Amino acid sequence: MSEMILDLGEDAKEYGRQALRAFEAAGGDQLVQQAEAKPDTRDALVGAVLNELGAWELDARTDADGLEAAAALCRSAGYWALPYPVAERLACPVDLDVDGLIVVADNQQAGAIGGLELRWAAVTSDGVRSDVVGRGVSGPAFVTALKLSETDRNGAGDVALGLVLPCWTLLGMLDRAVELTIAHITLRKQFGQPLSAFQGVQFQLTDAEVERSGLEILAKYALWSAGAGKPEALEDALALRMSAIEAAEVVFRVCHQLHGAVGFCDETTLSWLSRYSQPIRRLPLGLSATRDLLTRRVGRDGLTGLYA
C-alpha cells in the first residue's frame, strides 16, 4: 500500500505556479471573454500555451508525479477560468484512442466541450463507456448535449479521476474568488472605512475560506486515493465532488454578496468566474444527485477515510 499523500510535491506546485504565469501572459481574464464571444476560437486561444506547458505529455493515469502536476494544472486553469476542458483532457483513459474523457449521468449527457474539434469518450459511474458521436449546439459556458454510442463496460477504473480533476479546476476558481473578494473589500470604502474593517464582513469571508480550505485538503486526499487505485476511490471522488459543490455554493454566495451589485456585471472578474463555475458544479451530477449516488454506494459502511 502506498503511503498516503496529503499535499502536492514541490515540483507539482512549481508547475502550477508556472502555469498561472503562462495563462496570465497568454491573456489571463481576457481569454474566457474572447472565447465566449467566439467559442470556435477556444483552441486557438489557449492550445498553444497548454502545449508549451507540456500539458498533454503529463501522464495522470499511471504516473504519480504526472497526476500531481495534472491536478496543479487544473487548479491554475480554474484560477483564470481558462476556456478549455483541461481536466477532461487530462483524465483521458490509457486504453482508448481519444483526446479526453467526460463523466456523464445516466439521464443527462452533456459536457462543456462546445467549439472544440476533439475526439471524446464518455463514461458513466457504472463504468459504461461510449464514444461521443455527435453534439448539439454550443450553449452557455460551452455546454453542449452529447450523442453517445456505447463501446464497452470497462470504464469503472476511469471514473474516479474523471470526477476528481474537475474538482481541482473548481478549487482554482474558489482560490480566485476569495482573492478577488479580499481585494474588493480592502479597496471599497463605505462609512469612512474599508469594508474589510467590518467584523460582519470579515466573518462572512472567513466562513468562505474555511470551506475553500476544507475542499483543498479533500481534493488532495481524493487525488491520492484515485492515483493509488484504492478500491474506495470512487466513493472518495464522490465525497470530494459533494464537498466541492457545497464549498462553491458558500464561497460564491459570500463573494457575490460582498462584491455587491457590481459582482453581477461582466466588468468584474467574479461575474465570469461564477458563470463558468456552473458547468463543473452541475455536470455530470448536481449536489443532490451526487449526494444520492454517494449515499447509495457507501450504504451503512461509511467512507474509509484517512484513519483506516
Added chain:
Amino acid sequence: MSRATESEDMHEISSESRTQAQFRQRVRTWCEEHIPPDWRAAQTGVSDQEFARFQKAWFAELHSAGYAVPHWPREWGGGMPIAEQIVLYQELAAHDAPRLVLAFVGIHHAASTLLVAGTDEQRRRHLPAILDGEIWVQGFSEPEAGSDLASLRTTARRAGDGYVVNGQKLWASGGMHADWCLLLARTDPDAPKRKGISYFLLDMATPGVEVRPIRNAVGDSHFCEIFLNDVQIPATNLVGAENSGWQVAQATLGAERGMTMLELAERLGNAGFCWLVRACPTDDPLVADRLAQFETEITGLRGLCRQLVESNDAGTAGAADASIVKLYYSELLQRMTDFGAEIGGVAAHTDLVKSASSGWESGSWVLDFIGSWEWTIPGGSSEIQRTIIAERGLGMPREPSVA
C-alpha cells in the same frame, strides 16, 4: 395554478367579515375576467418596448378597477381599508397576476415622498400623472455611495432660480423608461454629510441627463447608470427644505415596505411555491422534507408581513420590524430559488429567458436565483438590515466606526 380548495375558502371566509368576504369574491371575479391567461408565455423573451407597453397596459387595467393605488389617500384615488388591501394582494397573487414593475417607484416611493414632504403644487402635478402612467426611477446610489448613501457626491449648485446638477447615479432600475427621477444631491459641501443633501424631482428629459443601461449577469439591462452634466432643476422641484433631503429620504424610504412585502410574500407562497412543488420529485423523502421546511418558512413570512402591515397601520410597528421582514424574505427567496435551480437540473441552466413582469420567482430558477441577489444587496443590504436589527431592535451599541 392550483386554486384554493373549497374548504380553505370556507375557512378563510369564515374568519373574515362579510364585507371582506364580498370584496374577496369581487376581486376573484375581476381577476378571472381581466388577467390575461397566457401573459407569461406571451411576455417571455419580449423586447424592452413590449415589456413597457404591457406594464403600462396592466397598470391602466388595475387603475380602472381601483386596484392600482389602494394605499394612497382617498382624495388622490386610494383609500382602501388595510384589511381589503390584504385581500387584494392575496387574490392577485393567487391568480398569478402580472407584477407592477415599472410603476413601482412611482406609486410607492415617489407618491409617499410627495405625500409626506411635497408641496400641494408638486402633488397636483405628479400624483394624477402617475395614475396616467408617469414612470419614476430612484436616483440615489452612486459608485462610491452604496450602503453608505450619505456619502453621495453628486452636487446641486444654486444658480439663479434653480440648481445646476453634476454627478453620476448607479443601479437606477428601469432608468431607460423613466419620465422622472427622485434625486438626492449635495447642496452644501461643507456641512456634515447627512446635513448637506437635498431632495429633488428631476425631469429625465432635461438636457444633460444621459441614461446608460448596464448589462448584468442574467443578460438584461434594467439597472442603469445616469450621468448628470450641468443639468438644470428649477427650485420648485426641491422637495422639503434645502439641505434636509436626508430626513425626507429617511421618512419615505421604508414607508411602503409593509404592503409591498406582503404582496411579495403572497406571490412566494402561491406561484413560487406551487412551481417548486410542481418541479420537484415529491416522492423523494429528502425533497419532501425540504419542501415542508420551505412551506413552514413561507407561512412564517406571510404571518410576519401581515403583522407588519397591521402594526404599521396601528402605529405600533417596532423600529426593526421592516428590516426583519426584508431580511427574512431576501434570504428565503435566495434559498428557495437555489433549491429550484438544484431540482431543475441542467435544464434549468439552459433556460435563458424568463417571463418579464413576473415576480422574483418566475420558475426559471437559475435566472431567479441570480436575480435574488437584488434582494440581499440593494435597498439596504442584508448586512445593513442586521445592523439595524441589532441596534434598533435589540438595543445593542452602534458599530464603533460607523460615522
